[in-house]
Amino acid sequence: MTKEKKIKAQKLKGFQDFEPLLMKKKLEFLHLAQNLSALAGYEPIDTPSLEYTETILGEGGETDKQVFRFKDNGDRDVALRFDLTMSFARYISENQGTLIFPFKRFQYGKAWRAEKPQKGRFREFTQCDLDIIGAAPYSGEIDLISTFMNILDQILKEDFTVFVNHRRLISSLIKKTFQGISESDEQTILINLDKLDKIGSESVIRLLSDKFSFDTSSSRTLVDLIVNSKEDNLKAVADYLKGHETGIKDLEDLKETVRIIENSCLSKFGKIKIDLSTVRGLGYYTGMIFETTIDHHQDFGAICSGGRYDNLAERFLSRQLSGVGGSIGIDRILAAKVERLNNHETPSTDAVFIAVAEEKTRPYAFKILEHLRKHKIIANIDLKHQKLAQQFKWANRAGYKKVITIGESERQTGLLNVKYMETGQQKKDIAIADLVNELL
Amino acid sequence: MTKEKKIKAQKLKGFQDFEPLLMKKKLEFLHLAQNLSALAGYEPIDTPSLEYTETILGEGGETDKQVFRFKDNGDRDVALRFDLTMSFARYISENQGTLIFPFKRFQYGKAWRAEKPQKGRFREFTQCDLDIIGAAPYSGEIDLISTFMNILDQILKEDFTVFVNHRRLISSLIKKTFQGISESDEQTILINLDKLDKIGSESVIRLLSDKFSFDTSSSRTLVDLIVNSKEDNLKAVADYLKGHETGIKDLEDLKETVRIIENSCLSKFGKIKIDLSTVRGLGYYTGMIFETTIDHHQDFGAICSGGRYDNLAERFLSRQLSGVGGSIGIDRILAAKVERLNNHETPSTDAVFIAVAEEKTRPYAFKILEHLRKHKIIANIDLKHQKLAQQFKWANRAGYKKVITIGESERQTGLLNVKYMETGQQKKDIAIADLVNELL
Structure with missing residues (x-):
């Protein structure tokens, strides 16, 4: 009513409004996730959006720079949560005395990252997490991935694939190929194997041999084994690992996990597949890892991923609490669906x-x-x-x-x-x- | 796994975890609110948690000091939302061209206030808002309050009362009592009338006459009328207002609104009642206002309140957009229920x-x-x-x-x-x- 200068009505970059059509879909997704995880015995919890910065921050990696961090009115060093995991680790540590393990959690909520906004990637986004603390491999993985698949089935209603791998298996392959390799060289190889999908085998082999001076023919052997694993050529991997007991055991367990999920899981649209080129979050995960893409929308990237971690609460506790968990990126799925939604946006x-x-x-x-x-x-x-x-x-x-x-x-x-x-x-x-x- | 010094697992003061039992209740509440508001044609939207500070801040009042405000990585002045209203005003302003008014919104989400934590009062809390932009008085009020009552009915399952009042009616009473009173003196009286529930009639009358030098017998007349209105003594109010057309009209409209809600609303546990001592957020509201308390838990304060505002988007637009809206304080209701919940917390x-x-x-x-x-x-x-x-x-x-x-x-x-x-x-x-x- 005043004639003062008006403020421009604008959102912050990387933040979004959800208009009714989109929000209805989002609420529907969250409700499905909630119901299906409840059926599988996951207990809903919630934790604060804001925590002491030391609770949120990792060990100074790239992601630490993306944290929204500030001093609050009481001069406390605080940060908006980066994901739902660190806050969960704090929760588990604080409540370890009363929780009954295995503890299965369901949580959804917003998280914030000051990263460059891209298609389907926002600075504020909604995660939907399932975790099991204290479950044995691979029962935990089977329960978790089946539940995720049942949820994605209902949310996506279109074909999707869960790609699984095992951190130790890939490590065994590298060790077998480059005998006596150092930790840091192994990391270098892993980081470059992660580029296979983007730049292709030849470029990765060239990178490994030219830039990092790994033996070219060994690099080719390794890359070929990994790429061929996509075509279910797992016998070649097993043959190659002969004598390397851990690697063979991990491969067998992985195959058994896939087999049980295929036979028991109710998903109509989901497939599960071993893919040794699935290399993710390697500092964090210690066992089986998985990533999910929509079959005809792989450009939207991973919509559900996670894996086994050795010690969730190590920054708080001496006690070891291992778990298996993952997240569905609800906003990314919505972004993938938004074009189709808009086509129906006639007011009716x-x-x-x-x-x-x-x-x-x-x-x-x-x-x-x-x-x-x-x-x-x-x-x-x-x-x-x-x-x-x-x-x-x-x-x-x-x-x-x-x-x-x-x-x-x-x-x-x-x-x-x-x-x-x-x-x-x-x-x-x-x-x-x-x-x-x-x-x- | 490292032997480094461990971080203490602690939440920030005024922030809370929701353990499974509590979270199940909260999700159930939110789902009920969502379903019942959808039935009444409220459209769900969501807006960002973080906005430009100028979008969030008021005109320098007490609440502005409670805003979590900081510079983000791009040196923008940003703030966590204080309630769901300011962000909604920005949304309406940005989308005014495409929205069809009356626009009815449903929104739930977290808001943050750096205020002193108290029983049932947190620094991070969940609001659940309904608003209608562009509805005429009193149809908008009827639709809004009935819907809130239907929601509270399902959530609380115990007796509650919605107290309604009208800002202009109370203003008419003051003007009639103190002829030619100034704006600021009227504000002083309003602020003190708001203390009636806490300190009682005699103290308010003494305050008004001793500290602010208002005529004692007039103050007593005003206070008596207001306090007696609680006993449905509205005829006395109408008689007193004789000749004051606006005031009489507002009282009639208020009575008619209450009558329609009583006759049409489906709530089993809810009552609606005119109470002229309900004085709230007077800088903001311009018409009917309401506050809700649980009958046997009035100590928990208002659990659902709101009213009519003249111009939601005035900081952004010259166009006038009036509305009527309110919030349910989900966390406060949960806090009110938590003791009873805990009694059932045997693991079963x-x-x-x-x-x-x-x-x-x-x-x-x-x-x-x-x-x-x-x-x-x-x-x-x-x-x-x-x-x-x-x-x-x-x-x-x-x-x-x-x-x-x-x-x-x-x-x-x-x-x-x-x-x-x-x-x-x-x-x-x-x-x-x-x-x-x-x-x-």
Whole structure:
């Protein structure tokens, strides 16, 4: 009302609004995740968005720079959570005395990263996590991945693939190929193997031999084994690992895990597949790892990933608490679906609109409104006190297909008319007792 | 794993974890609010937690000091949202061109205030808002308050009262009592009337006359009228306002609103009541205002409140957008319920536990597990690979009342046994086809 200079209405870069169509989808996804994880015995928890910075920060890696960190009013060094994991580690440490392990958690919530915004990548995003603390390999992995697949099945309703690998298996392959290799050289190889999907085998081999001076023919052997694993050529991997007991055991366990999930999991759209080129978060994970992509939308990247970690709470506790867990990136999935959603964004609704013909019948109209809502029919009423013609115009513009007009005669007779806006047809003299059936 | 000094696992002051029992309740509340507001045609939206500070801040009042504000990595002045309203005003301003008014929104999410933590009052809390932009008085108020009452009915399942008042009505009373009173003196009186519940009539009258030098007998007249309004003594108010048209009209409208809500709203536990001592957020609200308390837990304060505001988006737009809206304080309601919840916190679950007798039958056990989950039976399996006796011990401790043991003979015959832990009774040789019925 003041004539002062107006503020520009703008969001921060990398932050997004969810308009109703998108938000309905998001709420539907979250609700499915919640229900299906509850069925599998995951317990919902929540933790604060803001924590002491020391709780949130890692060991100074790239991600630490992306943390929203500041001094609060009490001069405490605080940070917005980067993911749902660190805060969970704090939760587990604080409550270890009362929790019964294995403890299975379900949590969803926002997390914040000051990274460069990209397609489907935001500075504020919603994660949906499942974790099991204290489960043995590979039972934990089977339970976790099956549950994720059942959730993704309902959310995506399109083909997706879970790619699994084992951190120790890939390490065994490297050790077998480059005998006596150092820790740091092994890391270098891992980081470069992670580029296979992006730059291809030849470039990776060239990188390894030219830039890092690894023997070219060994590099080729390793890369070929890994790339061929995608074509289910696991026998070659097993043959190669002969004599390397840990590696062979890990491969066998991986195959058995995949087999059990294939045979028991209820997912219609999901497949699970061993892929030795799946190399992720290697500082963090210590056992099986997995990544999921939508089959015809691989450009959207991993939509659900995780793995086994040795010690969740090591920054807080001496006690070892190992677990297996993962996240669904709800916002990324929504972004992948958004184009298709927008195509349907014609305003059209199953809701019923109640037009008020005379002001004095408004109380009665509100009664009918509540009656409909009670019977699970979405219903709205004229809230602008407009003329009847305006009300119909509004209902049309807002996409209502059914309009009930209420005037004095309707109030006196208790008989109502429903107008079907698309056909113009009217259904007359419906008793209130029959109204719900007519509208369903 | 390292022997470094451990970090203390601690939350920030005023922040809370939600353990499973509490979180289940919270998710149930949010889902009810979501469903019931959807039925009433409220559209869900979401807005960012972090905004430019100028979007969030008011005009330098007390609340501005409670904002979590900082410079982000791009040196922008940013703030965590203080409530869901300012961010909504920005949303409405940015999208005014495409929204169809009246626009009804539903939004829930976290908000942050660096205020002193108290019982049921946290620095991070969840709000659940309904607003209607562009609705006429009092249709908007009726739709909004009825919907809130329907939601509170389901969430609280105990008696509550919505106290309504009108800002202009109270202003008319003051103007009638103190002819020619200044704006700022009127504010002083309002602020002091707000203390009636806490310090009582006599103290307020003394304050007004001693400290602020208002005429004692006029102050008493005003205070008596307001306090007596609680006993439905509205005729006295109407008589007093005789000749003051606006005031009389506002009182009539208020009574009519209450009457319509009483007659149409479906709430079983909720009452609505005019109470002229309900004085809130007066800088912000311009029409009807309301506050809700739980009848036998008034000590928990207002759990749902709001009112009509003249111009939501004035800081962004010249266009006037008036609305009516309110918030449910979900965390405060949870806090009010938490003691009663804790009484039931014996670990006991309807879930089924699957014990694995022999490792080689584990794949089959996972199959049964998925079968149960598919049929909406919450089911868990041994994930620790323990001996059978240990598994039973664990199931007992975790509160499972039904255990299915799966071994080689079960796998071969397809017949399963269910053990009821409380009675020790066993039900034997159940075919898989009958299993779900047995467990329901």
